[in-house]
Amino acid sequence: MILVSRRALERIHSLILLSIVIISWGYVLYAARLAALWQLQKKYPNQNLN
Incomplete structure (x- = not known):
């Protein structure tokens, strides 16, 4: 098993949580964004909003 310092483990955990x-x-x-597009399409069905 590879030995890793406590500081390195804390950085790895921080990066995982951030990701x-x-x-x-x-x-x-x-x-x-999808919900907003669906609502706009309901309100204005004849216009292309994409």
Whole structure:
């Protein structure tokens, strides 16, 4: 087993948590954009909003 210092483990954990947060916010923003597009398409069905 590879020995890793405590500081290195803390940095790895921080990077993993940061990447999880960034990915989850990406999904939230994407879902909000889709919801907004669907609402606009309901309100203005004859216009192309893409």
